[in-house]
Amino acid sequence: MGLGSDMYRQQILDHYKNPRNYGELEEPDFTHVGENPSCGDTIQMDVGLDEAGETIESVRFNGDGCAISMASASMLSERLHGMAVEELHEMDTDDVTEMLGVDISPMRVKCAVLGRQVAQDGSKIHRDELDPDDRTITEE
Amino acid sequence: MGVQEQYSFDVEALRADFPVLDRKVGGDPESPGEGPGDDTPLVYLDNAATSHTPDPVVDTVADYYRSYNANVHRGIHQLSQEASVAYEEAHDTVADFVGAAGREEIVFTKNTTEAMNLVAYAWGLEELGPGDNVVLTEMEHHASLVTWQQIGKRTGADVRFVDVTDEGRLDMDDAADLIDDDTQMVSVVHVSNTLGTINPIGELADLAHDHDAYVFADGAQSVPNRAVDVKELGVDFFAFSAHKMCGPTGIGALYGREEILDSMQPYLYGGDMIRRVSFEDSTWEDLPWKFEAGTPSIAQGIGFAAAIEYLEEIGMDRVEAHEDLLAEYAHDELTALGGVEIYGPPGDDRGGLVAFNVEGVHAHDLSSILNDYGIAVRAGDHCTQPLHDEMGVAATARASFYLYNTIEEIDALVEAVGEARDLFA
Numbered sequence: 001m002g003l004g005s006d007m008y009r010q011q012i013l014d015h016y017k018n019p020r021n022y023g024e025l026e027e028p029d030f031t032h033v034g035e036n037p038s039c040g041d042t043i044q045m046d047v048g049l050d051e052a053g054e055t056i057e058s059v060r061f062n063g064d065g066c067a068i069s070m071a072s073a074s075m076l077s078e079r080l081h082g083m084a085v086e087e088l089h090e091m092d093t094d095d096v097t098e099m100l101g102v103d104i105s106p107m108r109v110k111c112a113v114l115g116r117q118v119a120q121d122g123s124k125i126h127r128d129e130l131d132p133d134d135r136t137i138t139e140e
Numbered sequence: 141m142g143v144q145e146q147y148s149f150d151v152e153a154l155r156a157d158f159p160v161l162d163r164k165v166g167g168d169p170e171s172p173g174e175g176p177g178d179d180t181p182l183v184y185l186d187n188a189a190t191s192h193t194p195d196p197v198v199d200t201v202a203d204y205y206r207s208y209n210a211n212v213h214r215g216i217h218q219l220s221q222e223a224s225v226a227y228e229e230a231h232d233t234v235a236d237f238v239g240a241a242g243r244e245e246i247v248f249t250k251n252t253t254e255a256m257n258l259v260a261y262a263w264g265l266e267e268l269g270p271g272d273n274v275v276l277t278e279m280e281h282h283a284s285l286v287t288w289q290q291i292g293k294r295t296g297a298d299v300r301f302v303d304v305t306d307e308g309r310l311d312m313d314d315a316a317d318l319i320d321d322d323t324q325m326v327s328v329v330h331v332s333n334t335l336g337t338i339n340p341i342g343e344l345a346d347l348a349h350d351h352d353a354y355v356f357a358d359g360a361q362s363v364p365n366r367a368v369d370v371k372e373l374g375v376d377f378f379a380f381s382a383h384k385m386c387g388p389t390g391i392g393a394l395y396g397r398e399e400i401l402d403s404m405q406p407y408l409y410g411g412d413m414i415r416r417v418s419f420e421d422s423t424w425e426d427l428p429w430k431f432e433a434g435t436p437s438i439a440q441g442i443g444f445a446a447a448i449e450y451l452e453e454i455g456m457d458r459v460e461a462h463e464d465l466l467a468e469y470a471h472d473e474l475t476a477l478g479g480v481e482i483y484g485p486p487g488d489d490r491g492g493l494v495a496f497n498v499e500g501v502h503a504h505d506l507s508s509i510l511n512d513y514g515i516a517v518r519a520g521d522h523c524t525q526p527l528h529d530e531m532g533v534a535a536t537a538r539a540s541f542y543l544y545n546t547i548e549e550i551d552a553l554v555e556a557v558g559e560a561r562d563l564f565a
């Protein structure tokens with residue numbers, strides 16, 4: 001099949017139907033919410049850090065949205081365990097599509113990167129690098 | 141009798157006027173994993189967003205550029221005369237098509253949205269103030285909703301919304317409550333681009349006029365597929381876009397009752413809309429030119445008239461019958477499929493579109509999968525976000541039909557929707 005259905009490989013569908021690390025952390029070091037208003041995708045990411053604040057120790061996410069955004073957030077939540085915060089900050093769109101393992105059609109990239117953007121922005125707010133009033137929206 | 145035999149005109153023959161319909165797109169559902177392909181026939185079901193343009197209209201536009209391209213109203217030379225006459229007569233064609241008295245009641249705009257803004261700025265900003273109200277409906281397109289909402293904020297006028305019932309119709313009791321002596325404008329969508337509801341414009345116009353308010357009907361989804369007569373509807377303003385009715389982009393029309401347009405100040409100032417200018421002051425051209433400042437969309441205006449001639453040749457009653465047939469068939473088949481929620485009134489009482497959701501499948505995922513089958517539908521909020529909030533969904537998929545769509549194309553849609561449902565089950 002072409003791009004569309006190819007996006008819905010078993011792995012994506014599996015993460016969509018059985019999201020990993022779904023829920024909330026009781027005491028997150030930071031929590032952040034972002035959305036794609038036109039899709040109605042909303043994702044909250046809760047992150048717990050090690051004592052030095054350099055490494056991610058725990059992640060929970062929750063939200064509502066399409067299979068691409070939800071599966072991407074679910075896969076990301078697994079990937080983030082044990083990841084250095086610096087590394088999270090460096091993740092770009094290619095890293096996300098690589099993680100998903102499928103080509104994402106141009107109109108759907110904003111769905112795929114929402115979870116990553118929420119995690120990055122949450123972390124930057126936590127580090128005072130971003131104004132907490134800035135909303136996370138991954139579309140123009 | 142097969143459904144095809146109920147066609148009100150020769151759809152296959154007509155499709156030859158639209159070469160784009162022969163395009164291959166997407167990927168082949170039979171050979172997975174090959175990436176973007178060009179081997180699946182296009183099934184274009186996004187006509188409420190924009191329709192395709194038949195060859196006669198494309199030719200008319202090309203002929204203008206090839207043979208008599210010139211600015212209008214400015215030259216004594218022959219080309220300018222030809223262009224001016226064609227552009228002006230296009231207003232007559234549009235006026236006739238919707239039952240306006242003449243060109244003085246038809247202002248060419250960029251689209252429906254600009255027509256709405258023209259009235260909101262030229263009339264609304266001048267006339268509205270605290271204590272006044274504007275009555276809209278919950279099913280307004282953002283073109284009307286956002287415009288009046290913002291004009292309300294600037295003028296202090298209250299903006300009210302008539303409730304939509306669970307069946308997707310206007311609650312007329314609520315309308316009667318909301319429209320009162322302080323109402324200055326009732327702005328209502330004629331055919332909803334999300335629910336497909338055909339609204340009782342005449343009844344609303346009576347309500348509004350009982351309270352000396354104006355009525356603006358948004359005809360973006362009605363004019364393309366049914367005979368419309370603005371005088372019969374009893375509206376004071378009406379707007380529609382050429383690109384949804386076989387015409388070019390960049391052109392639309394505002395109908396306004398002559399005496400109202402006459403009393404309104406211009407919306408845009410500049411060349412073409414003036415009669416006499418001094419350093420101190422200016423006077424305005426006659427209607428409709430008073431509202432068409434600067435070089436207009438000449439080719440598009442002429443193409444707009446060609447689109448209307450194309451539709452009239454088929455006959456709007458036949459176009460409407462075809463839309464009704466397709467909408468009802470799609471509604472019935474999607475319902476029969478199971479696991480599909482359809483929004484709006486029943487199949488036999490709606491415009492030519494069906495918005496729906498498949499259980500467990502986000503509309504954007506659905507649209508991506510349909511794209512793989514070459515099927516173009518729109519997924520999202522269709523510029524009715526508050527209505528979607530009321531419906532409790534973030535997005536819907538919408539299949540919208542036009543005169544060149546066929547029963548087979550709807551069968552293809554229904555089959556692909558079934559595949560998507562099963563993939564996510």
Ligand SMILES: Cc1ncc(COP(=O)(O)O)c(C=O)c1O
Pocket residue numbers: 188189251252253254281283329331332333358360361381392523
């Ligand atoms: C009901 C309705 N009103 C207004 C519009 C706006 O039309 P346009 O974008 O051509 O201004 C549309 C279509 O997009 C519509 O469906």
